[in-house]
Amino acid sequence: MIRQKTLVRLLFLVVLVVVLLQSGAILRIFFPAEYINEIKKYSEEYGVDPYLVMAVIKSESNFEQEAVSHKEARGLMQITQSTAQWLAERIGLTDGGQVDIHNPDTNIRLGCYYLSYLLNLYEGETKCALAAYNAGNGTVDQWLSDSRYSKDGETLYKIPYRETEQYVNKVINYSKIYRILYRVRVGRLV
Numbered sequence: 001m002i003r004q005k006t007l008v009r010l011l012f013l014v015v016l017v018v019v020l021l022q023s024g025a026i027l028r029i030f031f032p033a034e035y036i037n038e039i040k041k042y043s044e045e046y047g048v049d050p051y052l053v054m055a056v057i058k059s060e061s062n063f064e065q066e067a068v069s070h071k072e073a074r075g076l077m078q079i080t081q082s083t084a085q086w087l088a089e090r091i092g093l094t095d096g097g098q099v100d101i102h103n104p105d106t107n108i109r110l111g112c113y114y115l116s117y118l119l120n121l122y123e124g125e126t127k128c129a130l131a132a133y134n135a136g137n138g139t140v141d142q143w144l145s146d147s148r149y150s151k152d153g154e155t156l157y158k159i160p161y162r163e164t165e166q167y168v169n170k171v172i173n174y175s176k177i178y179r180i181l182y183r184v185r186v187g188r189l190v
Helices: 002-023 025-030 036-046 050-061 081-091 104-121 126-135 137-144 162-186
Strands: none
Touching (some): 036 104, 050 104, 050 126, 050 162, 126 162
């Protein structure tokens, strides 16, 4: 009698785990998706893949609004104050005052614009744009002009900074995971 109850409980747990895994519920714990409305709004406005935006946020701050890096980058998308000011001026978001980069709406707006800017700068080369988001576009430009890292001056086949290489790979992989987990919730914004 006890063995039969134990077997039934074990079977129930196995079925429960399978159902949870099938639904992606467990993965969603490790891959949160907050600020969906802001991500949809600004990724659409600036023509950026919303799953890429979620992957950048996951990589940069793990959706922690008050995150601050050792380089003083702040907020969800980890933007420095000087970059935020430059971006805000480009899109007419500021009248010369300080930009509140801890505000999720502002941070996501600036981050989406910046990703769009970098994707346009590198003619849609996601790898180059993400490398520039991490290491700066001046650094990426140097790599592109160096035959050790780029054969055609337009694409990177090798990223010499290990941190940047890991960052680019992580964001690309995270964007694939976010696309699978949240495609119904976010939808493709065409």
